[in-house]
Amino acid sequence: MTQQIPLPLPHKVAMSADDFVVTSSNQEATMWIQQWPQWPSVCSVIHGPSGSGKTHLMHMWLAKSHGKALTSHDLLRNEPGALIMSNRNIAIDDAQQIATNPVAEEALFHLYNALKETGGSLLLTAEKPPAKWPVQLADLRSRLNAAPALGIHAPDDELLTMLLIKQFHDRQIDVGMDVVTYIVPRIERTTQALREVVNKLDQAALSESRGITIALARRLLS
Amino acid sequence: MKLTLERAALLKSLGHVQSVVERRNTIPILANVLIRAQQNAVSFAATDMEIEINESVDGQVGKPGALTAPAHTLYEIVRKLPEGAQVDLTAANSNQLTLSSGRSHFKLGCLPIDDFPKMPEGDLKQKFTLSAADLRTLIDRTRFAMSTEETRYYLNGIYLHTAKNKNVEVLRAVATDGHRLARVEMPAPRGAKDMPGIIIPRKTVNEVRKLIDEASGDIEIALSEAKVRFTFDGVVITSKLIDGTFPDYERVIPTGNDKLMQVDTRAFAAAADRVATISSEKSRAVKLSLTPGHMVLSAHSPEAGSATEELEVKYDGALLDVGFNARYMLDILQQIESEGVSFSLADATAPAIIQDVADASALYVLMPMRV
């Protein structure tokens, strides 16, 4: 069977507050972000499975707080004073990575203290809550455990529907509601699975130069 | 209204405007051409709500006036009149048009001119001119790669924008259907600097292309983020743009393809065309097998049989088998004017770059097929 390989054309992912879907699964985390700067402590943590919208929430907060996103890499390279020189509000995506790297743990600890001193805020996102991270540095661990941790729960059907539509919208693909309602009850109810299904449909439709229909979804989901 | 035109001039104008009019229309007025007669000028306008075309010609106007008449019918009538005929268009009121030429007489129903939609003018701030040859190049080198798949509306056109290439400001046209991509560029004309990137819809591209061959002088282009206007001698086409984001295409143009192959353009095209006769109509797959100095083209089909053809090429890379859609290859080869064409390849599943060895202004990316 011959098959045309499609060009890996990239697409943009809309990350503003206007693009975020709020349902009961993520309402608490969303409210938390919206309530900044009323946060009760330096550090807040948002945790949830991959693809559940943590990064999106983080970008919303960065826009609101005029903050800056750091990677664990940045932490290793710079001293905390320099990191917060230009910004008192810092977000670190996928912060769990820091655990077990002694240098990174200490850097995060000092960053935490530096932000506490300047009255800044720190937002961490991760798949698991800090209590489940294998943090070695006890001083850091107790600070992270004391930080409010907001979980994003498994997506409900409403969120899955909206996310499915958003994924197609991000890819600028016009699909009918019939296709969306066909897919939702037939896939694993994780945002990860949802993303994979959209990607599969997108690639197949692009390869075969066709639209995304129930017939195509039926073929790929079976 | 009363006016007289020479058949050839009328046919040419009607030919231009009726082409914009859709064959099937749910809104009746969109099937009509708007004719206005003023002193010694006659103008014809048509629209499908996305594109508006307006053409002015000289004519003998006995009595000024305006009306709308069915565009296709009018065009068919004029086309069937004998060459060299004089055509009289008269209307006592705006409900009926009488067309007379020699012994032929036609009466056509009209629709009120007030119903004829007018595209809001809008402010087309960005203005520049291109020669007919340059605009033709931009369109011809890319339009074959436009997508016709409607769900991906943002690929249904040519992306026109400016970019920097080695510190030179260039005007670029890009099109892709997700299987191949065509990119052509030329030094940006004055006035194009900082223009917004726009996606010109397929139909507009094709209408503009038809007019280029008749155009003599430069073509003026004016645009905003929502519309574009092409002004030829007597013809003006204004079009809405595709409201979408063109993908960041640079990211799919490979930079590290290390297997270079050069071949005679025409010999290769002819061989690919011959071998593809065997491939199934749907996939049109042809396999290229490269060894130093040689290329074997082959095709297999369970129904039709198989074919191979050998060509001399300039190639000293590792052995490589890669499949391509022959139609896509021929589309690209057709745009290559010099004797040599170069392929830069990486492996059997990665994008290939195809270029004219004598012309770096156009670049084509082609995705392989799994064969």
Next chain:
Amino acid sequence: MKIEGKTAEAFVSEVSQDIVSHTLHEAPESWPALRQALREHFGETAYRRWFENLHASGNDDVMTLKLPTRFMRDWVEAHYGDTIRTLWRQLIRNGRIEFGVSAPILKKPDAAPALNPAAMPGMPAGDALAAPLAAGECDLDPRFTFDNFVVGKPNELAYAAARRVADSDTPGFNPLFLYGGVGLGKTHLMHAIAWHIRRHYPQRRVIYMSAEKFMYQFVRALRYKDTVAFKDQFRSVDVLMIDDVQFIGGKDTTQEEFFHTFNALVDRNRQVIISADKSPQDLDRMEERLRSRLGWGLVADLHPATYELRLGILHAKAEKLGCQVPDKVMEFLAHKITSNVRELEGALNRIAAHAQLVGRTISLEMTQDVLADLLRANDRRITIDEIQKKVAEHYNIRLSDMHSARRARQVARPRQVAMYLAKQLTPRSLPEIGRKFGGRDHTTVIHAVRKIEELSAYDAAFKEDVELLRRLLQG
């Protein structure tokens, strides 16, 4: 406190006005009629999904319909826009409709007790946050005073020593070395000493600094060849406090410099207070002479808090926060969170803030929810097999009935409960759940889920039963 040039109060009142203006705005007169028309035209399901949250503003001639997100706006306009406009024109000739995006307004589910914002940790009162602090100036947490320190057996020695040091102008023991595990109150005591001296002996100069800051300042001074100024800042000090001294372990030049600073001050009879996570002799990668020097004065340790002390801390903390916390919740927290005081206070902070910001009343159930990450030992994945087993046991039916075709109520209902829980507690797709229940179709699962939701809505006992099963499974 200032946020982008506004005071916090102004900010909060603006936000609440915003919410009010959203809820009490005047909708276009014919909007209710259009809603009705939309409901009839698209049916209840589509109406609820797309149009329930439409927010109409403007007037009948030009009405703006806002949706919660941008893509929902695009979607509704693309898929329903023409029909909505047609329906609208049937009501209002020449009426125009535009589509927009509204920021989502989140409803607080129930009233929460108001929190005293001044008592919220990390929110210093006044303009403390407005101006960045000058480098080197010590920054003290306003909550860390002696008054707020809850004393009990595990920390009474350290507390007494700290009070003594704070009130004497000549050092009785030098240095005072406080140590203990993380989050037991070392920093609290040091800040309390500094507050006390500032308040009662304002002429005395106090520097409080973390060891890591000492190190950074020193390294920077070395880099800019400015060590004289670095040394100078300590020369005139009456009390020097260095927190978490273990962080200079293995940093030889910093230790060297610290050793000299330390000696200079002790020689001139100035008070030095040091904290660490271990006793002086147990400090890792610390020079021997420094270790012995640190142990010269009084070494006081802080032990992990006992249940009584933990409960005492919680009561004091809750009072400071000005929030009502049921005794049951306090006891639960004191019982469950034993690691250290920071985490204990952190836990109370978290529920208080949650109640305030997210709007939930503090209860035992809510506490377990909010602190699930701390309390639940492991969040293993629940399998469909486990669900079937537990549910079968609970309703006293055979496990094989989960897969059987029997339709009798006494097996069919538990099977539906199990399907419902499988959908709630696992991410498995509905077709997969159906397969696990004897090869049933995914529509059967949908039906089961609806059925259980319906029953739960009016049968409280049934709902509780299902809830119980859920908790059992979640462990």
